[in-house]
Amino acid sequence: EADGVLDLVEQIPAGRATTYGDLARMASDIGTVRVTARMVGRVMATTQRDVPWWRVINAQGRISPRDSAAEQRRRLEGEGVAFDARGRVDLACLLWP
DNA sequence: CAACTGACTGCCG
DNA sequence: CCGGCAGCCAGTT
Numbered sequence: 001e002a003d004g005v006l007d008l009v010e011q012i013p014a015g016r017a018t019t020y021g022d023l024a025r026m027a028s029d030i031g032t033v034r035v036t037a038r039m040v041g042r043v044m045a046t047t048q049r050d051v052p053w054w055r056v057i058n059a060q061g062r063i064s065p066r067d068s069a070a071e072q073r074r075r076l077e078g079e080g081v082a083f084d085a086r087g088r089v090d091l092a093c094l095l096w097p
Numbered sequence: 098c099a100a101c102t103g104a105c106t107g108c109c110g
Numbered sequence: 111c112c113g114g115c116a117g118c119c120a121g122t123t
Contacts, residue, residue: 036118037102037105046121057103064104072104086111087106101123109114 016096061091
């Protein structure tokens with residue numbers, strides 16, 4: 001089922017973003033087993049597959065704290081995603097789908 | 098096998 | 111807005 005999640009991540013268009021929870025729900029609807037936000041996070045942390053992982057953020061519109069957080073932000077900004085003073089993006093506008 | 102540990106969330110104070 | 115906390119569940123200790 002990790003593949004189902006990655007297939008979805010692969011579909012996120014540049015300049016947009018999706019949350020762990022949303023991916024979990026979408027993957028659950030499409031697949032047969034229930035997927036949780038934490039599982040999505042674990043998949044993103046362990047997969048070797050080449051997918052736009054930087055377009056996945058948490059439900060608060062923030063980048064989940066970890067080593068590659070800075071790089072993730074750079075990549076998003078490179079796609080035109082704007083961050084406010086508190087390091088948050090406008091989910092209402094960028095959220096995919 | 099019990100206990101811990103998160104790329105998480107939603108609710109509450 | 112921020113921190114705390116209970117659910118969450120597969121992978122590690």
